[in-house]
Amino acid sequence: MPNIVVLVKRVPDTNARIVVSGDRVDLSAVKWVISPYDEFAIETALQHKEADGGTVTALTLGPADSDKVLKDAKAIGVDEIVRVWNESWNELDSNAIQSALAQAVTDLGADVVYCGKTAADTGAGSTGPGVAERLGWASVSNITDASFAGGITVTTPVEGGSAKVSVLGNAVISCDKGNMKVRKPNVKGIMMAKRAQVNVVSADAPASSVTIVSQSPPPAKPAGKKYEGGSSAEEVARLLRDEANVI
Amino acid sequence: MSESVIIAETSKGSIAPVTAELVSAAIALGTSPTVVVPCTDASIADGAGYDGVSRTIAVKGDCFANYDASSWAAAIDAAAPSGIIIAAATPQSKDVAARVAARRGLSIVQDVVAIDGMNLTSPIYSGKAMQTVSLSGDAAVSVRANVFPAASSSAANVSVVDQSGDVATAVQEVIARASERLDVAEANIIISGGRGMGSPDNFSHLEKIADVLGAAVGASRAAVDTWDDIPHSMQVGQTGKTVNPNLYIAVGISGAIQHLAGMRSSKYIVAVNKDADAPIFSHADYGIVATWEEALPVLESALSSMMS
Known part of the structure; x- marks a missing residue:
């Protein structure tokens, strides 16, 4: 029966206002949530378990304040919750994060890993394929559907359409929204999550070679031109050709 | 070097x-x-x-x-x-x-x-x-x-x-999209509709302009959530696709943070909305305060004569 791991990340609520103070984003007042795409990964992992049995372990990387998203995952229905952290870590780059997660996944004895297609903070989408490469596993990214009859079959976008891919062997699978409805925690799940223990593990991470220099508000866009009435569309079309040169 | x-x-x-x-x-x-x-x-x-x-x-x-x-x-x-x-x-x-x-x-x-x-x-x-x-x-x-x-x-x-690599996943079948239309993730020009389009049938007016420009047709989350006929694959925004085209035309889209997250870095943005106070206008290079029924036929005919 499969040992299923789902990667989750603590991020600011996507509706939060992002304030920059000095040369860093000030996140002291934001509400923290599980990154929304990770919820689709949790849902896919739970569906996999319902089809094939096994266990689902939610894994995150971060200091103790990440425990809340693990408990949120527990309330939704995962079996185990694990946090990888080393007190010497600070502002890890992608190489360090992926190395530590790959080590934790190996130590957990996972057969398959699910994650969100990107995290809502960086939007990078590097963790899934990067962890897969370090494990020597296959990866399929941005899946919109999954089924588990006779092996894992996923739907993934390809140029000009989508493809149904059967996943052979161990894999890291990153999940898009697709048409998936995610389950919400029930009262029993929330009660169980309160009592649940986070298993904190350690890992090694190489030194970071990418360092944050500054964070800033997005550049203000100069005010555009605004016209009243549908007939102005003719003038806008002309400007798109003669001023913007985009058509 | x-x-x-x-x-x-x-x-x-x-x-x-x-x-x-x-x-x-x-x-x-x-x-x-x-x-x-x-x-x-x-x-x-x-x-x-x-x-x-x-x-x-x-x-x-x-x-x-x-x-x-x-x-x-x-x-x-x-x-x-x-x-x-x-x-x-x-x-x-x-x-x-x-x-x-x-x-x-x-x-x-x-x-x-x-x-x-x-x-x-x-x-x-x-x-x-x-x-x-x-x-x-x-x-x-x-x-x-x-x-x-x-x-x-x-x-x-x-x-x-x-160089051959060992294939770790096996593609079983490629399911062609029902529409022959370009995907928003691949397009250099995108025209998107929101709930202001009134009904999914009215997206045909966006498709006509898309045909003239060789553009892809996108949609806001509100449109995708409201109408089953508008698939998630068309959704531009935080829980959809992030796009960065040369030209993005938003029609009947108010400009919620969710949508802006997916398209704000487009090089040029045109907004058509009947509400002059819609947030999308503060991100638009060219804003047209009008209903889509008023603006789109004019836009289509002007673009058609330019492109021909």
């Missing part, structure tokens, strides 16, 4: 225009680029010669017939020299670049929109802030389209490397 490796972007069996922009990004990083072209037919690499590029490597392998991240990364890694890896910030190239970086034990910086020496800037928090990082040593970098100027084409000095 340090070296860099550009992973050429290919589309429908030829070199995509964004590849020329990657050359400018490589030069902005102060590197001397080699272009690597993943392909099944090495002749397409003849289209990957640029001023400032001394060498183009066609990495030819059966694995490139279908996308499999693992085999692509293995084959590209085996054929490419060392150096900073540069790819286009398309979903597939971001994915393969992440694997190539991990294979080489490198970090990756995705969605770069500005380069200043070894300092790279990308949007974070869905574009609500920008982050600048500095590289020490080699890394992989993905660069958004329509940010850097295209390098001029010149004759390519192509060498061919035969």
Whole structure:
């Protein structure tokens, strides 16, 4: 029966206002949530378990304040919750994060890993394929559907359409929204999550070679031109050709 | 000068225009680029010669017939020299670049929109802030389209490397999209509709303009959530696709944060909305305060006469 791991990340609520103070984003007042795409990964992992049995372990990387998203995952229905952290870590780059997660996944004895297609903070989408490469596993990214009859079959976008891919062997699978409805925690799940223990593990991470220099508000866009009435569309079309040169 | 490796972007069996922009990004990083072209037919690499590029490597392998991240990364890694890896910030190239970086034990910086020496800037928090990082040593970098100027084409000095990667996933069947229309993630011009379109049937008016411009048709989350006929694959925004086209036309879209997150970095934005106070107007280069019924026929006929 499969040992299923789902990667989750603590991020600011996507509706939060992002304030920059000095040369860093000030996140002291934001509400923290599980990154929304990770919820689709949790849902896919739970569906996999319902089809094939096994266990689902939610894994995150971060200091103790990440425990809340693990408990949120527990309330939704995962079996185990694990946090990888080393007190010497600070502002890890992608190489360090992926190395530590790959080590934790190996130590957990996972057969398959699910994650969100990107995290809502960086939007990078590097963790899934990067962890897969370090494990020597296959990866399929941005899946919109999954089924588990006779092996894992996923739907993934390809140029000009989508493809149904059967996943052979161990894999890291990153999940898009697709048409998936995610389950919400029930009262029993929330009660169980309160009592649940986070298993904190350690890992090694190489030194970071990418360092944050500054964070800033997005550049203000100069005010555009605004016209009243549908007939102005003719003038806008002309400007798109003669001023913007985009058509 | 340090070296860099550009992973050429290919589309429908030829070199995509964004590849020329990657050359400018490589030069902005102060590197001397080699272009690597993943392909099944090495002749397409003849289209990957640029001023400032001394060498183009066609990495030819059966694995490139279908996308499999693992085999692509293995084959590209085996054929490419060392150096900073540069790819286009398309979903597939971001994915393969992440694997190539991990294979080489490198970090990756995705969605770069500005380069200043070894300092790279990308949007974070869905574009609500920008982050600048500095590289020490080699890394992989993905660069958004329509940010850097295209390098001029010149004759390519192509060498061919035969490289096969073990395919770790098996593509069973490719399901063609019902519509022949371009995907928003692949388009340089996008026209999107929101709930202000009134009904999914009215998206046919957007399609007519899309046909004139060779554009893709997108939708807001509100439209996708409201109407079953508008699939999630069309959704632009935080829980849909992030796009960076030359021109984005938003029709009947108010401009919720959710939507802006997916399209605010478009080069030019046109908004059509009957509500003069809609937030989309503060992000639009050209705003038209009108109903779509009033504006779209005028826009279509004006564009048709220009494009003909």
